[in-house]
Amino acid sequence: MARDVVITGVGVVAPGGIGSKPFWDLLVSGRTATRTITHFDASPFRSTVAAECDFDAQAEGLTAEEADRLDRATQFALVAAREALEDSGLAGDGPDPCRTGVTLGSAVGCTTSLEREYVVTSHGGRDWLVDPDLAVPHLYDYFVPSSMAAEVAWAAGAQGPCSVVSTGCTSGLDAVGHAVRLIEEGSADVMVAGGTDAPISPITVACFDAIRATTPRNDEPATASRPFDRTRNGFVLGEGCAVFVLEERERARARGAHVYAGVGGFASRCNAFHMTGLRPDGKEMAAAIETALDEARVRPDEVSYVNAHGSGTKQNDRHETAAFKKALGDHARRTPVSSIKSMIGHSLGAIGSVELAACALAIENGAVPPTANLYEPDPECDLDYVPLTAREARLDVVLSVGSGFGGFQSAMVLTRPGRAEQ
């Protein structure tokens, strides 16, 4: 018998608020959390805006030792995982450790800590032969990011399958998709799954500067992220994390768990085109959407909301609009599509999970988050992007998509609880 997967816990660390409630409040308010970078002096860089989290590790319950040793992205993951487990009712009296696993998405791992330690061990960048005597004892944990999933597994008491999924900017979506497959096939009954990244560091800012992927709109930081707007000129780097508790549906039902949504379908494709470039026709993303809808046994015209990748680069928003039209046909013009990156920026390997959290909360709360900063429609992007203001709506089927460097295109379908049984 097929095993279906439901979301029973949500935890979020996002710019503008720690916790799923402040996160949702920000989204429906249409406020933005983008600002001039404060993590370091970004003035020598082309893009100096970012969506930063106001995060105090110890105030969020981590020990001083954890605050010192763990990369910021790992800290986010621990805080979000704890919220998700408490939310699910599984904290403390956990499930069988051997039947519980972890998949964590991250595009750049512990890159911020690696860079910090590089600066120390290279004496401020001067020495190619870095100094081993200055290396912290846990340097290897920054070097190989599976350490991030290990920390979450220890915190969750999980001894089943454990890994990091690192498919660039679709990591957060793909990590949840991977966890869903592990439950479906019976390798686990409960998965703690999500995505985390804290990439706001000089090397990451510089690498996106070098290809002009991020916006140079430095004088208007609060409105710098402009998905689907005619004046968009690049994405705003962000940071954050979302973690879910995923469970086999009958198990969740048997224990009377609150269910946010069912995971109806998931699919991923590659464009085999270019490491950073996108073909304008959106073909592979459309193929991923069609396959995910098929798996969910949902017709394109049943999609009640699309959470777009909507990064705010010229090529992405055009690519994606074409993909929606190809996959959803005429319905693409009738269904609301929005990008929360307009408010919380693009947190790379985390954002797929953060956007999925927005989708689960949208179903739960009966509202569609808006696309902020969308004042001047682009004739090439001619769908209903829910400009500026959230909308109340009953959402039965929600589609979330992601697109990443390396050519990855992913799509996931969430369904309102109870819908699958109808």
Add this chain to the structure above:
Amino acid sequence: MNAVVVTGLGVVAPNGLSTEEYWNATLAARSGIGRITRFEPERYPATLAGEIRGFEPAAHLPGRLVPQTDHSTRLSLVAADEAVRDAGLDTGQLPEYGVGVVTANSAGGFEFGHQELDNLWRKGPEYVSAYQSFAWFYAVNTGQISIRHGLRGSSGVLVADEAGGLDALAQARRLLRRDLDAVLTGAVDGSLCPWGWIAQTSTGQLSTAEDPALAYRPFDERAAGFVPGEGGAILVVEDEAKARARHAPRIHGRILGHAATFDPRPGTVPADDASALTRAVELALADAGAVPDDIDAVFADAAGVPHLDRAEAAALGAVFGARELPVAVPKTLTGRLCAGAGPLDVATALLALRDGVLPPAAHTQPSPRYGLRVVVGRPLELRLRAVLVVARGLGGFNSAMVVGASH
């Protein structure tokens, strides 16, 4: 459920830059371990590694790919090319979304990343390469292999330290069971630059020996750490019926079973706790529909770190009892290749199944205290039907895979 078969092998290893070169060197116990040459290792606590030497990227890859890729990505592309050739795979003849790529990685294009950190911090932001954003990250090998071969099916990238390579093969098998026809999968790994080196020496698990013959000696009384290396293997795996339908030139063998588990939190159990590893082996056998007597040999993880060697020996003892199961450790000739190790061991196991011979481990004198029959000295000829491959990653990752002969 349909069988998943391996139809193509591509190997890049410190002791051989193609499958047959590697296999010949391995059977002859020719080691690729030596003093590091890519940078001056004098000041570092460990100075030995399994380096791939004499690799000329321009001889294998288009010139435009060279400046945009890390050394490890170039090697992964070469391995993928060999695997595709070996499989006789004409990807243009397969369904548009029928072929995917699943690789594992540990640190991405780390040497490339070191160069760009150097550029940024020594010279300034405007000196950072336009390729940095995609040359160093963990997804790079999957992305570049996908582009080079025009593969657009469901793909992925896993990181689980040294266990990740087997997990990638298992994910490929999962995708084949859903809707793919073929997957290029495995891992080619390695971070032999100063910055990657101090990250590896920081674990305290690397051998500090200066003589390659005395450095990496798993299951030996004198075991005192391992030697890291670079390389790995990329495999073409296919649904058996589809491979036969396209008249694949050869079937190297089958992927029969897999399981992954994670250790309890350190400090809550003894350091040599084997419970989760034992469970991974048991679950992999169950997944293969096999009992312990069906397994003819083990390719061990062989950490070369005493408490880890004890745990592995305990897990094998718990599953296989007093059976004198031969244990192969070909990685004593290459060093531990992190994510690349599992796929290379699977490739080696398939060659062993093909030729009915287990390669010898080098440098090590197995101690009776481990109760393992480690193959040393000369190759061991025997009939092999199915073998177990074990891979463990730092932090508690356990992965076990059962592979079987083609017949």
